[in-house]
Amino acid sequence: MKKTILYLAAAGFCLMACKPGGETKTIAPPDSAAIKMINESSFAEHIRVLASDEFQGRKPFTAGETKSINYLRAQFSRLGLKPGNGDSYFQEVPMVELKSVPESKMIFKGAAGGEVTANYLTDFVAGTRRVQPAVSLNNSDLVFAGYGIVAPEFKWNDYAGLDVKGKTVVVMINDPGFADSTLFRGKNMTYYGRWTYKFEEAARQGAAGILIIHDTEPAAYPWSVVRSGWSKSKLQAEEKDNNMSRAIVEGWISMDIARSLLKLGGQSEAIFAAAHKPGFKAVDLKLHTSLKITNTIKKSISNNVVAIIPGTKRPQENIIYSAHWDHLGIGEKVNGDSIYNGAVDNATGVAALLELAAAFQKSAHRPERSVVFVSFTGEEQGLIGSEYYAKHPVYPVGKTVANINMDMMGIAGRTRDIVVYGYGQSDLEDYAEVSAKKQGRVIVRDPVPSSGLYYRSDHFNFAKVGIPALFTGSGVDNIQHGRAWGLKQVADYTKSRYHSPQDNFDAITDRSGMVEDVRLLFDTGYRLSMETSFPKWKEGSEFKAIREKK
Incomplete structure (x- = not known):
């Protein structure tokens, strides 16, 4: 983490990015004030609020939805982000319960x-x-x-x-x-x-x-x-x-x-x-x-929440950060608790979304492409909100440079590695690798690839329409305790807290890994926001042909 801060604070240090044809463009790094907006204190507060009993497990069509989407709207507005869907922060999603x-x-x-x-x-x-x-x-x-x-x-x-x-x-x-x-x-x-x-x-x-x-x-x-x-x-x-x-x-x-x-x-x-x-x-x-x-x-309307920071030079092009706000609501009692608070899944991702928005807003060198922040409904019910967005995009698919999705963050604390799910799919993992190196970290493949996590969160619906999508996960090689310990934390979470009422704020004792991961994703997205080229799907990806038809 110290390496990252020193890198970002260093005056005169520049990031070199390639334009089409091999020409290079000098990109100023985001300043230290921007990166410091991503911090453990504000991160924890967002998680605490979103995973509180007051939000009733954040299930769509409940009072928990109303509280969740209004909290997001208020936070985006407070940060100075513009409504992302015309004059509204909401995109209505017709659903059936x-x-x-x-x-x-x-x-x-x-x-x-x-x-x-x-x-x-x-x-x-x-x-x-x-x-x-x-x-x-x-x-x-x-x-x-x-x-x-x-x-x-x-x-x-x-x-x-x-x-x-x-x-x-x-x-x-x-x-x-x-x-x-x-x-x-x-x-x-x-x-x-x-x-x-x-x-x-x-x-x-x-x-x-x-x-x-x-x-x-x-x-x-x-x-x-x-x-x-x-x-x-x-x-x-x-x-x-x-x-x-x-x-x-x-x-x-x-x-x-x-x-x-x-x-x-x-x-x-x-x-x-x-x-x-x-x-x-x-x-x-x-x-x-x-x-x-x-x-x-019951037929009703749920909502995706959309906010935007318009680009200074190419506002028609955009990078989309995403994280689903919903969880499972109130259900069967487990160990005396019936509220499925969803602290890791996915109050962590939503908190990351807000931290990223604050960082981009604070950056002295404003992004040249637009940066869009979307929090989806209905992920837990089958990626419903992101599927609706993909079918009814607020921003044109062909002008969407990339999607960076966040879901269930930092389970194993601060790590030497960060997982890229669906490794080998797109150029975005190469961008992430550059950002990881700045932190003295490495990109690794999914330690449990048979779980198919690349197909289990909202980025998948972006991939299905051809938009390169990056989905990273908690590293496992904990800096203090090692890889075996980190793998055990992930296994224990899956067994004892995943999709249960025990996924609550108090169970998250170490948020340092989440903060470092979000800073990495900020660096990746910032670079994308200042470039003119578009990342591509790699050979062998099932999504490559879709993008090339656009």
């Missing part, structure tokens, strides 16, 4: 007799995206469809020759690379491994239902996370067809229930290993199930 309540038991019956009973929340969770008062599965046949993936570029199709209309597909989480590093991208999970993709693909195939088998290691989170997320109302974007194109029932089952189903259907667990291999053919489990789900429906 569904409280789906399935029957308490899901019974699976064998064609030759016998049955398996799964209990709601303990053994299965289920809901629907269809905006109807009630939906039902009726004697739907079960088919084990491996990973439930159709990926032409990897020559993989779990639905090949399979008609699943009216049927319920049972699929595994993650993708084949998790089991065999020679397949897909090895341990680096692709979007095909995400539960959201599996639900989408089942709908495209015409399935009536889909059940994902939970397995902690490839899912990267325990059953308690699935349970907490599905035990309360869920939000989704409002669609013209009321999501009638989606499967009737979407849900998860525990591994224990999956094993019982295989046994009842006369299959062994060897079917899982078979599904890891190319050419796997789906298996009729010779079981059927029924389930009724009732819905409480």
Whole structure:
């Protein structure tokens, strides 16, 4: 950190950036007053407020949303940032809240007799995206469809020759690379491994239902996370067809229930290993199930919060910093607490957004490109706010230079490293590497690449429309305690606090790593704001062709 401050304070020191054609341009570094705006005291205060019980877990459509977005508007206004959506700080996002309540038991019956009973929340969770008062599965046949993936570029199709209309597909989480590093991208999970993709693909195939088998290691989170997320109302974007194109029932089952189903259907667990291999053919489990789900429906408007610092020379071009303000609200009690405060996830990211805004405002050398700050709604419900923004951009996609997203920061304290998720995707990681070196730090790849975090936060929706997106995470090589200690902090957070009421402000005892990470991201974004060139996707990125079409 001292190296960073000395670098920024050094008079006459300049950053050299390349213009197209190899010409260099002298860029003045941000001054020390600007970088000092990113400090532990104000950072902590923002986290404390946003993660307080008063904000009720910051769920959209609640009083917690009103408090959250008004707090952001007030802070941006206090800092002197202009409204980012015309004369408003808000971008309205039409959404639907569904409280789906399935029957308490899901019974699976064998064609030759016998049955398996799964209990709601303990053994299965289920809901629907269809905006109807009630939906039902009726004697739907079960088919084990491996990973439930159709990926032409990897020559993989779990639905090949399979008609699943009216049927319920049972699929595994993650993708084949998790089991065999020679397949897909090895341990680096692709979007095909995400539960959201599996639900989408089942709908495209015409399935009536889909059940994902939970397995902690490839899912990267325990059953308690699935349970907490599905035990309360869920939000989704409002669609013209009321999501009638989606499967009737979407849900998860525990591994224990999956094993019982295989046994009842006369299959062994060897079917899982078979599904890891190319050419796997789906298996009729010779079981059927029924389930009724009732819905409480509420349609309303949530809000993204948008603020801007206009560029001095190229205001039509912009860099977007983002962090979602929402969390899970109030839900099931865990250890006597029912408020899911979301201190790390993601009051830290929102605090970082405000710290960055303060730093850019204080900089003596104003950014030549516009710098936009967006706090999204509905990330926890499936990246809804960022998806809406990507489909209804406030600023043109083709003029958006980059997105820098912040989510769940500084879990392992001050570290020698900083993680870049989706390493190898774009030039932005090279920018981040330059900024890291100024702090005497190094860029590292995701230590748990099978978790697929590059596809699990709001930057993903920028990438999907071709905008280079950088998502960094907490380093793990703690300066005082080392890498093993840092990895343990991340594992403990995932196991004990992630998506639980225990993710609260008091549990964050060390914010020094967060401050240093935000200073790094400020340096990266500042450089981008002063350049004339656009960062590019790297060869092999699935997003490269999208950008080049723009």
